[in-house]
Amino acid sequence: MKVTATLFLFFLLGPQKVFSQQKDLSYFLNHSIESSPQIYDLHNQLLSNRVDSQLIMATNTFQVTGIGNGLYAPVINGAGYDAIITNGQQLTALVGVTKQINTGKNLRIAFENLQLQRDSIRITSTISAKDIRKAVTAQYIITYGDQEQIKTSNEIIHLLSNEDSILKKLTQNNVYKQADYLSFLVTLQQQELTRSQILVQYKNDYSTLNLLAGIVDTAVLPLDDPEISLAG
16 A cells, blocks of 8 residues: 555656666566576476486496395204204305497487477477567556656646646636636546546556566566667
8 A cells, every 4th residue: 555655646746756766678578587487397398308318328338236145044052043054144146237238329319309309498498488578578568658658647737737726816817717717627637537547557567567577576666768679
């Protein structure tokens, strides 16, 4: 409620008000990429692909395995297993060395498949990032347009308010017709209503912009000029 009141007071103060803090388009674009769960998931897929490549290399090397068995037949107070039969104790060990036999062609195919997966993930990540940037940029322009409309409306209301003080005196002195003055007041009130409607739309569009960029913040700060130009 405090943020809403502060913002509303700003727009009521007129076009001369200047903020010390502002947010530009790059702020929202960078935040949207950093906080995107889709981009994060694709990044993890790339890491998983690298692990798969290392597993292929690891399984193609020599694998050493060892198995050991131990047997001990105790004799306590003359009771137990005969040492002649059991030898008292017995130890056995088996060491094995295995290697997966793959031809160079099979390995090449496996690595090529992984490379294709990496390329596919990178392309998907690039397309996703562009789609995110496009959506955020479009919403930024819409929100910035609302902001400019409010500024224009403020300037109009500022001029009409100055005119109102003059016309009011002229009407009181019977220089200006009261009917014309009342018509002027209707125009002023309509402009104030229009500004209120634009303000509500601006707040909604700003919230949508934060949502697209993955920003959890209720503060509403003015936006910088997007400075977008067509590529020649």
